[in-house]
Amino acid sequence: xxxxxxxxxxxxxxxxxxxxxxxxxxxxxxxxxxxxxxxxxxxxxxxxxxxxxxxxxxxxxxxxxxxxxxxxxxxxxxxxxxx
Amino acid sequence: xxxxxxxxxxxxxxxxxxxxxxxxxxxxxxxxxxxxxxxxxxxxxxxxxxxxxxxxxxxxxxxxxxxxxxxxxxxxxxxxxxxxxxxxxxxxxxxxxxxxxxxxxxxxxxxxxxxxxxxxxxxxxxxxxxxxxxxxxxxxxxxxxxxxxxxxxxxxxxxxxxxxxxxxxxxxxxxxxxxxxxx
Amino acid sequence: xxxxxxxxxxxxxxxxxxxxxxxxxxxxxxxxxxxxxxxxxxxxxxxxxxxxxxxxxxxxxxxxxxxxxxxxxxxxxxxxxxxxxxxxxxxxxxxxxxxxxxxxxxxxxxxxxxxxxxxxxxxxxxxxxxxxxxxxxxxxxxxxxxxxxxxxxxxxxxxxxxxxxxxxxxxxxxxxxxxxxxxxxxxxxxxxxxxxxxxxxxxxxxxxxxxxxxxxxxxxxxxxxxxxxxxxxxxxxxxxxxxxxxxxxxxxxxxxxxxxxxxxxxxxxxxxxxxxxxxxxxxxxxxxxxxxxxxxxxxxxxxxxxxxxxxxxxxxxxxxxxxxxxxxxxxxxxxxxxxxxxxxxxxxxxxxxxxxxxxxxxxxxxxxxxxxxxxxxxxxxxxxxxxxxxxxxxxxxxxxxxxxxxxxxxxxxxxxxxxxxxxxxxxxxxxxxxxxxxxxxxxxxxxxxxxxxxxxxxxxxxxxxxxxxxxxxxxxxxxxxxxxxxxxxxxxxxxxxxxxxx
Numbered sequence: 001x002x003x004x005x006x007x008x009x010x011x012x013x014x015x016x017x018x019x020x021x022x023x024x025x026x027x028x029x030x031x032x033x034x035x036x037x038x039x040x041x042x043x044x045x046x047x048x049x050x051x052x053x054x055x056x057x058x059x060x061x062x063x064x065x066x067x068x069x070x071x072x073x074x075x076x077x078x079x080x081x082x083x
Numbered sequence: 084x085x086x087x088x089x090x091x092x093x094x095x096x097x098x099x100x101x102x103x104x105x106x107x108x109x110x111x112x113x114x115x116x117x118x119x120x121x122x123x124x125x126x127x128x129x130x131x132x133x134x135x136x137x138x139x140x141x142x143x144x145x146x147x148x149x150x151x152x153x154x155x156x157x158x159x160x161x162x163x164x165x166x167x168x169x170x171x172x173x174x175x176x177x178x179x180x181x182x183x184x185x186x187x188x189x190x191x192x193x194x195x196x197x198x199x200x201x202x203x204x205x206x207x208x209x210x211x212x213x214x215x216x217x218x219x220x221x222x223x224x225x226x227x228x229x230x231x232x233x234x235x236x237x238x239x240x241x242x243x244x245x246x247x248x249x250x251x252x253x254x255x256x257x258x259x260x261x262x263x264x265x266x
Numbered sequence: 267x268x269x270x271x272x273x274x275x276x277x278x279x280x281x282x283x284x285x286x287x288x289x290x291x292x293x294x295x296x297x298x299x300x301x302x303x304x305x306x307x308x309x310x311x312x313x314x315x316x317x318x319x320x321x322x323x324x325x326x327x328x329x330x331x332x333x334x335x336x337x338x339x340x341x342x343x344x345x346x347x348x349x350x351x352x353x354x355x356x357x358x359x360x361x362x363x364x365x366x367x368x369x370x371x372x373x374x375x376x377x378x379x380x381x382x383x384x385x386x387x388x389x390x391x392x393x394x395x396x397x398x399x400x401x402x403x404x405x406x407x408x409x410x411x412x413x414x415x416x417x418x419x420x421x422x423x424x425x426x427x428x429x430x431x432x433x434x435x436x437x438x439x440x441x442x443x444x445x446x447x448x449x450x451x452x453x454x455x456x457x458x459x460x461x462x463x464x465x466x467x468x469x470x471x472x473x474x475x476x477x478x479x480x481x482x483x484x485x486x487x488x489x490x491x492x493x494x495x496x497x498x499x500x501x502x503x504x505x506x507x508x509x510x511x512x513x514x515x516x517x518x519x520x521x522x523x524x525x526x527x528x529x530x531x532x533x534x535x536x537x538x539x540x541x542x543x544x545x546x547x548x549x550x551x552x553x554x555x556x557x558x559x560x561x562x563x564x565x566x567x568x569x570x571x572x573x574x575x576x577x578x579x580x581x582x583x584x585x586x587x588x589x590x591x592x593x594x595x596x597x598x599x600x601x602x603x604x605x606x607x608x609x610x611x612x613x614x615x616x617x618x619x620x621x622x623x624x625x626x627x628x629x630x631x632x633x634x635x636x637x638x639x640x641x642x643x644x645x646x647x648x649x650x651x652x653x654x655x656x657x658x659x660x661x662x663x664x665x666x667x668x669x670x671x672x673x674x675x676x677x678x679x680x681x682x683x684x685x686x687x688x689x690x691x692x693x694x695x696x697x698x699x700x701x702x703x704x705x706x707x708x709x710x711x712x713x714x715x716x717x718x719x720x721x722x723x724x725x726x727x728x729x730x731x732x733x734x735x736x737x738x739x740x741x742x743x744x745x746x747x748x749x750x751x752x753x754x755x756x757x758x759x760x761x762x763x764x765x766x767x768x
Contacts, residue, residue, distance in 0.1 A: 006093035013528050014441050016429060016450060019535055023454035024461070027496075027539035031560050032462065035488045039551045045134035045230045047144065050170065054147040086279075086357055086443045086514070092524035100526055100577070107573040111566035114629070118558045121635055129557065129634040133550030158723050180723065209398045209483055211642045215709035217729060222641040223548045226483050227400065231550035244726045246719070248642035248711035250394045252401065253323065256715040259722040 130223075132232040138207040141174060141230060142200040145182050148172045153183075160184055160260065167191030175212070175225045177204020179254030181245055186263045192236045199227035211249030214262065216241065222248060240266035270361065276672060284365035285355040289348045289673055291372055292421075293666075296344035297757055299379065300659075303336035304750050311747070315740035316718060316733060323715040324389065330713060332386045334395035338497065338654065339414065340379050345662050346452065346504050347371070347421040352673075353449040353507070354428035360437040363427050367420060374417025381410025394713055396490060399470065399481045408471035415460045415467070422453050422460075444521050444528065445514075448507030451531040456500045458539050462492035484551045491542035498650070499538040501658040503531065505616065506575050508661045512613040513579055515668055516604050519586035527578050533571035537564040544628070547637035554634070561632045569629055576621050608684040612664025615692035620657030623699050624649060642713075644739075645706025652699040655746070660692055663753050670757065676764030683756040691749025697742030701735045708732035 012018070096104065122128050152165045164186040165171045171193050174182040182202060187193060199207040207227035214221045218239065223231060247258035271280045306329040312320040321329065355362055362368060384406075385391040391403035429450065432438060442450065466489035472478040510527070513519045521527045543560035546552055563569055587599035604610045627649040631640050640646060667684060670676055678684050708729050710717055717736070719726040 003091060006091050009093045009525075010091070010441060013447075013532070016426070019451070019532065020426075020454050020457070023451070023535040023539075024458050026536050027458055030564065031540040031542060032488065032492055034556055035546075035552060035560075036485060038553055038556055039482070039484050039488065042133065042135050042229075042551050045136035045140070047136065047140045050144050050172075051147060053170065054144065054151050056151060086445070087439060088441045088443055088524060090440050092441065094523070094525065096523055096526060099581070100523055103577045104526070104570075104574065107570050107577075111570045111573070115562045115565045118562060118633060119554075121633075122554060125635060127635060127638065129548055129554065129638060131554045160723065206400050208400060211711070213642065213709065213711060215726075215728070220639050220643075220709045222638060222643065224487075224550065224641075226487070226550055228482065229484055229550040244709075246709075246711060246726060248714065249398070250327070250396075250401075250713040253327070253392075255327075255713070256323065256717075256719070257722045259719050259724050259726040261724055261726075 130231065130233050132234075134230040134232075135228060136198060136230045138198075138200055138227050141172070141196075141198045142202065144196075145172045145174050145200060149183050154186065157184060162186055162263070165193070167193065170194045170196060172196045172198075173212075174198050174200040174202065175208070175210030175247060175251070175258070176200055176202025177206050177208060178202055179204075179247070179251065179258040181258070181260035184261055184263060186265060187235075187237050188265050189237050189240050192234060195233040195235045196230050197223060197225050197233065198230050199225045208251035209249055210247045210251050210258070213246050213248040214243050215246055216243045219243065224249065237264040240264050274356075274672060279356050280359040281673075282355045282361040284368070285351050285362040286673055288362070288365065288368040288372065289351045289356075289669070292344050292348035292351070293669060293673075294761070295372070295376060295379075296341050296348065296662075297666075297754060299336045299340035299344060300750070301754050302383065303333050303341055304747060304754065306330075306333035306336065307743070307750075308747050311740055311743040313715070314717075314736065316736055318740070319716070324392070326715045327392045327394070327713075328386055328389055331392060331394050332383060335382055335386065335411075336379075337659075338395065338494075339411075340375075340382075342501055342654070342658065342662070343414075343418050343497075344375065346456070346500065347375070347418065348669075349504060349508070349665075350421060350425040350449055350453060351428075352669075353446040354425050354432065356673075357443055357446050358429075358432040358438045360428060360432035360435070362424065363431045364424060367424050371417045371420035371424065374413050374420065376417075378410045378412070378414030378417060381406050381413065385410065396494065397470070398490070399473070399483050399486045402474050405471055405475040408467055408474055412464065412467050412471060415463045419457065419460045422456055425449075425453055441524075444524060445507050445511045447528055448503060448510060448531050451535045452500050452503035452507060454535050455496060455503055455539060459493055459496040459500060462489055462496065465489055466493070484549065487546060487549060488542075488552075491545045492539070495542040495545060496539045498654060499534070499541070501654060502538065502572070502620075503534050505620065505658040505661045506531075506534075506572075506579075508665050509575070509579050509613050509617055512609050512661070512664055512668075513583050513586075516607050516610040516613070517583050517586045517590075519582040521578060522582050522585060523578075526574060530571040530574035530578070533567050533574075536567070538568040538571070540564060541568070541628075541632060544632040544637075547632070547634045548641045557634055561634070566629070569625075572621070572625055576617065579617060606685055607667075608688050609664040609667045611685075611688040612660050612667075612692075615688055616657050616661040616664065619660065619692060619696060620653055623696060624652030624654075624657050627703060628653060640706060642711060643706035644710045644712050645703045647712045648699040648702030648704075648706060651695060651702065656692060656695040656699060660688065660695070663691065664688065666753070666757055670760045670764065671767055674761050674764075675767045676760050677767060678756065679759035679764045680756050683752045687749050687752040687756065689749070690752060691746055694742050694744070694746025694749050698739055698746050699742075701738035701742055705732050705735035705739060708735070710736065 210225040245260040391407035393401040540560040
């Protein structure tokens with residue numbers, strides 16, 4: 001490889017400020033800025049839709065007494081370690 | 084001791100250096116390539132669905148969810164049995180507890196939303212959602228203000244421990260619950 | 267100006283006396299922090315060893331916070347600042363342009379460190395190294411970190427100024443020597459780190475003081491790890507620079523191809539910081555692509571850099587050894603390497619340990635799917651003790667054995683302690699880090715006072731095999747602490763009562 005070409009490449013590597021600038025800018029863009037944009041533009045959860053699905057259905061209210069009573073009855077074996 | 088560099092140090096690599104760099108580069112690119120590929124071919128991946136939600140709203144949802152699907156209680160914690168395929172909700176609380184014991188069915192898929200709520204405490208902390216058992220470990224972050232949606236299909240019946248593995252204050256190491264999977 | 271220099275009798279290099287004083291005080295501060303962090307390490311170790319379970323929960327979490335800050339930040343950055351002064355003055359026959367600025371930086375770091383340790387030890391900052399909002403410490407804690415960071419940034423700026431002066435005053439010819447070049451890359455990484463630190467610690471300080479109403483926890487996480495993990499990347503870069511220095515000092519080795527080594531350092535500068543993503547792989551809000559591009563150090567290019575150094579450093583030692591006549595068979599050069607020289611032993615164990623224990627696990631844990639099974643388990647703690655302790659700390663310990671005679675101009679107090687320390691420390695951390703990683707495989711969490719969950723609402727039991735690894739961690743840790751104690755005692759003794767070298 002001819003000397004001039006070698007010296008020009010070396011000059012690039014000797015460019016402290018160029019290396020510094022790249023070292024700050026490149027990761028800041030790829031990691032920080034990109035990440036902040038993703039977090040900032042995250043959509044909102046549809047809370048009303050979620051709550052809608054969790055409303056007790058009308059038909060369910062008819063059966064309450066019997067179901068609720070059996071659901072509250074103490075279970076025989078609650079500590080069964082089943083691995 | 085001489086520490087000066089030669090005037091011209093830019094020169095081609097030797098044979099061994101070229102071989103090593105080639106092998107290393109192929110290895111590095113290969114392992115990188117596997118990252119997106121694994122999302123396509125593997126059965127377990129990090130979820131890509133999440134939303135912003137206020138701490139109070141998520142708590143409202145958790146309370147409604149617990150009320151609707153509660154089947155019993157264990158040590159004062161509601162055991163909740165939601166229908167397969169539904170959106171289910173679990174939160175770490177400000178008093179270092181899990182909001183419920185989920186009772187799920189093997190082979191069914193659920194959309195598990197995890198987040199952080201005050202739950203009787205003053206603050207909704209960050210928590211580590213950590214399922215630990217003999218055959219299955221999984222860890223996800225619980226961050227207040229964020230709803231993280233995990234598409235979960237339990238495969239084996241049993242009781243799975245649920246602990247917190249993100250330091251969240253003085254009650255951190257007492258935060259233990261479980262998830263029950265029925266066959 | 268002439269009286270401000272002395273000529274080193276061993277190397278012939280010109281040593282700027284004000285710079286030398288700054289190297290000394292920063293090195294001393296570093297070892298003091300290592301001592302405090304090490305004492306905390308011992309107490310924490312004896313607590314996480316279930317059979318002993320020494321501290322109560324309050325003190326455990328306090329000392330855990332202190333241990334992390336005194337080691338990951340204080341010990342290491344003080345030592346690196348000393349290294350920056352060394353690399354920009356001694357190695358270049360150069361002067362520090364503004365020694366008073368160096369003292370301002372030092373005082374800021376000491377005051378900051380004092381605020382941090384005070385608030386943590388009195389229980390006003392039991393927030394762990396990460397201080398994840400909404401966990402809140404006293405404003406003095408955050409102020410301490412900010413002061414420390416400003417001090418470090420000042421010292422780094424001074425380093426760059428010294429490099430400019432050296433070039434202008436032509437104190438060296440051609441390109442910077444590889445060690446200084448590597449330190450310059452480390453300094454660049456450090457500026458990224460500390461600027462991000464300021465970007466979130468200042469608002470968090472204001473929030474803790476009641477001035478700002480809210481800090482978004484996910485933005486905090488993103489920004490924190492730009493400080494938290496990137497600071498460890500400074501350590502990787504500085505560690506590698508120290509490997510080159512020790513290789514030259516102990517065997518006369520020179521880099522075989524400067525282009526290759528410098529390119530590797532440049533890959534660090536461009537791409538190593540983005541792997542802060544390792545901590546965010548199972549977080550909401552960030553997309554798969556942000557995770558993949560960043561966690562991979564951008565197509566594993568910074569990993570390629572490490573693999574280049576892992577080849578280049580042993581290769582240059584081999585060539586130097588073969589030139590000395592150790593040419594029998596494939597490995598005589600290695601067998602007859604100066605293993606009795608504590609600097610060489612430290613460097614080589616650091617290289618092997620960083621690569622095989624810390625580095626590989628970092629790259630593998632830093633994938634989304636493995637993060638699912640390992641995030642926040644003790645495996646992560648094992649990984650970073652493999653990198654920061656077995657790697658960086660051991661390398662820094664190694665170069666100390668040259669700093670003491672060449673800068674402090676004292677003989678090493680005990681050659682025996684010096685010879686044993688790298689092996690005890692390296693061996694101990696090797697066992698300790700691996701045992702932690704195995705324990706984490708069973709789900710054992712990090713930062714956890716009681717993995718038996720005594721008193722928890724629901725009983726929980728880990729696989730009993732995990733407890734074997736907890737005990738093994740304890741044993742490895744004790745061996746490491748003995749090795750560390752040998753280093754600290756020997757270094758302190760050498761500096762104060764070691765025989766003076768004329």
